[in-house]
Amino acid sequence: MKNKYGFCLFENAISKKEIAKIKKSSSKFSEAKTLKEDGLTKEDVDLSFRDSSVSFSNDAWIYTLLFPFIEEANENSGWKYEIDSCEPVQIAKYGKDQHYSWHQDGASDHNVVDEKVRKLSLIATISNGYEGGELEFKQIENDGVNVMKPRMSLGSVIIFPSYQWHRSTPVTKGTKQSLAMWCLGPPFR
Numbered sequence: 599m600k601n602k603y604g605f606c607l608f609e610n611a612i613s614k615k616e617i618a619k620i621k622k623s624s625s626k627f628s629e630a631k632t633l634k635e636d637g638l639t640k641e642d643v644d645l646s647f648r649d650s651s652v653s654f655s656n657d658a659w660i661y662t663l664l665f666p667f668i669e670e671a672n673e674n675s676g677w678k679y680e681i682d683s684c685e686p687v688q689i690a691k692y693g694k695d696q697h698y699s700w701h702q703d704g705a706s707d708h709n710v711v712d713e714k715v716r717k718l719s720l721i722a723t724i725s726n727g728y729e730g731g732e733l734e735f736k737q738i739e740n741d742g743v744n745v746m747k748p749r750m751s752l753g754s755v756i757i758f759p760s761y762q763w764h765r766s767t768p769v770t771k772g773t774k775q776s777l778a779m780w781c782l783g784p785p786f787r
């Protein structure tokens with residue numbers, strides 16, 4: 599599937615003060631651990647597929663901060679998806695050589711048990727001073743694949759349909775931290 603707007607980018611969306619608050623509240627997050635230690639699916643424990651540390655939060659103020667961007671992107675990009683809830687916010691940490699290969703966050707179809715699917719994904723950049731770790735999207739265009747590289751910097755927020763293929767390239771220097779939020783709704787009809 600290809601849509602006119604593969605993603606919606608907001609630069610300088612979150613202030614340094616808000617980023618500091620997010621990081622400060624991360625002490626309340628469940629302890630970050632690598633997916634290797636989690637009892638997740640085989641795909642998730644394959645470090646050649648994904649290699650990072652994660653923690654989660656249900657702090658309401660983070661949703662209050664980010665949801666206006668979801669609403670604006672959903673409306674202005676013409677997606678107008680039915681959204682009714684969000685999963686816990688995830689903060690991912692990528693050290694040197696860590697990455698997340700090409701994947702979709704959700705297919706948004708009816709192959710679910712609880713009738714809730716990921717419709718829109720949000721990623722915010724909450725660190726700087728690292729190299730590599732670039733967010734990339736790919737779409738099929740005519741006979742080729744078009745890879746898009748939005749310029750994410752500290753405080754950037756990007757929103758995209760959860761079925762979009764995307765990846766985080768390996769970090770080559772420093773540590774990258776990003777926040778992810780997935781918004782749910784009924785499957786596409």
Ligand SMILES: [Fe+2]
Pocket residue numbers: 701702703764
């Ligand atoms: Fe993702």
